[in-house]
Amino acid sequence: MQIKLTKIEENILKELKLLNKENKFVIHECYKGYPAEFTSKLVNGITETKKVKAEYARMEYCIDIKFNEIEIRLVIKSSDDLQSFKNLLSNKNNFLTNCLGCYNEEYVDLLIYKINSEKLFFSNHVNKLELDLFFQQKKLTIELSQNPKDNLLADFIKIYNGPKNLTNNKTILRIKGLELNSSKISEDDLKSLLSSVFFDIKCLRNEYFEVYDYHFLSENYKIRKSIYKQEASDKHRLVFKKLIPELIEYFKVADQINYSPFKFLCYYHILEYFLDKSAHLAIKRKIDSVLYQSDFDANSDSYIDEILQSFKDEGDRLKSDKIKIQRVLQEFLNKETILEFINNINLNNHFFKDQIFEFKNKVILAQIKTDNESQFFKSLSDRIYSIRCSVVHSNPDFGIKKGVPFVSSKKNLSILEKEIYLLEEIGKTLIIGSKIPLSNNGYSQ
Structure with missing residues (x-):
């Protein structure tokens, strides 16, 4: 017209x-x-x-x-x-x-x-x-x-x-x-x-x-618009979810913060909430699987050794936050869903190639690999952990391996802003995936 x-x-x-x-x-x-x-x-x-x-x-x-x-x-x-x-x-x-x-x-x-x-x-x-x-x-x-x-x-x-x-x-x-x-x-x-x-x-x-x-002051609505473009209707049917209050607070505060490094940390806290819980859950699952074996009484010594080895393995894994992060991501996330999200916000060129932070020393965020499930979750967890170390540490005399302090230049903030979109989506998935089971057959009063 x-x-x-x-x-x-x-x-x-x-x-x-x-x-x-x-x-x-x-x-x-x-x-x-x-x-x-x-x-x-x-x-x-x-x-x-x-x-x-x-x-x-x-x-x-x-x-x-x-x-x-x-x-x-x-x-x-x-x-x-x-x-x-x-x-x-x-x-x-x-x-x-x-x-x-x-x-x-x-x-x-x-x-x-x-x-x-x-x-x-x-x-x-x-x-x-x-x-x-x-x-x-x-x-x-x-x-x-x-x-x-x-x-x-x-x-x-x-x-x-x-x-x-x-x-x-x-x-x-x-x-x-x-x-x-x-x-x-x-x-x-x-x-x-x-x-x-x-x-x-x-x-x-x-x-x-x-x-x-x-x-x-810039227009950053373009990515947001692509995230929510499927929601054309003004009417939606919702399902009540009993959510973990601490996670909602982190999610809410993140939306109120304008400074990107601190916004990143708020979303990271949602992920961090599950790091040790994932180890406890893995051990519990191992014990459950062993105790219900039909030959447990006959071979109890062997099964108990297996449980003790699980404790030892989990203790070794707990020394590395990167391994904890990877396990949480694998437990809650679906690889194809995350790849679809990245594609929907038109950031394939960002996440599937190396990004370089210009700090006191350069910090390289290695590209997310998609060849298989293991590589995908490992590369994603490494990328998140690398940013976390730089944002958390402010001591300029730390060794490079411990984390180079974040520098808020225009280029660095632009990279971080795109990373935050993905971490926010991960936070949403963790909050929904960890909802508290409802009584009364799933219906609330």
Whole structure:
């Protein structure tokens, strides 16, 4: 069906195409319908409803554009938005490369957000925080304020259309006197400065802030969409499952955490919950199989030796977390189901080839092998365990075999994010597979 554009929409599209002569961004046309809006009030005991806004439809233009090689989505709805986009293009060279900030000859503006749970600026404080300090022989003035009308990021915030909400309670950190346009101050210097400033604010006000980085602002919904693409219906029939509470807490906390290494650990805790339990279960199964042998009485010495050997074998295996992980995966997972999941999220090229983390020393995640069941589960467990060691250990003087500490670079986080999709799916499978049996023939009251 051909949509007839209004004159304004035609002009916006025409200008966008002119701006994109060098194909520096991608334009998506998106026709949006909006329902009517109503208001209700009580008059003499009778509710009266009045239409305050009629239903309407319009064409919106979504723009995929790269900041520091990370794809960011913007949306153009009006001529004002188009002007903001033009301003953004003309000013793009003054944007920082590693976080959402922009600078001119006078100051640097950064968009920041609060990472702890305290209220943003306590009510007994003014809606502004001013700080003075010396940095590299320069006196800096730092202002922290909410919803400032005049800031260098206003155009970006206005048309940004990614997974984060930047318009509500936006907080701008302005640094005067830094001279970022000179060659003397680098973005690494700025990062060190912000680490110190944010730590001091936490100590003074119990509010901890962070700067938005482009990876955090990027559209990561594409993989999610492919995971859930089969769920087209809005109506589903569910089956009650009595789930292990501790595992649900890990799963829930993982969804609340934005920092990928810690998110990985939450999902890993679900797997870790079963590591020693798997050995106990293996021993129990061995004992059960032996005790019910018809010739147990006649050959009890031989069978008892067999049980004792099982204890010894399991004790040796318990020395290695990798073996524990592999056994849990083999017990709960189905190889073909996992391969299908990887294929559905279009990450075959990621998981079926080596990935390299750039830490103090390089850490290679060997590809997942699919030749047979044993190789598949061993390579998968090795890959998970390798990441776990780097995320857990922070001591830079550890030997390489014990784990090289994780470094949160753009490349490393991008690799880890893809690994997390698979570990999350493994966590779901473990939670469902370990559900507590129900009484009353499987029905709950």
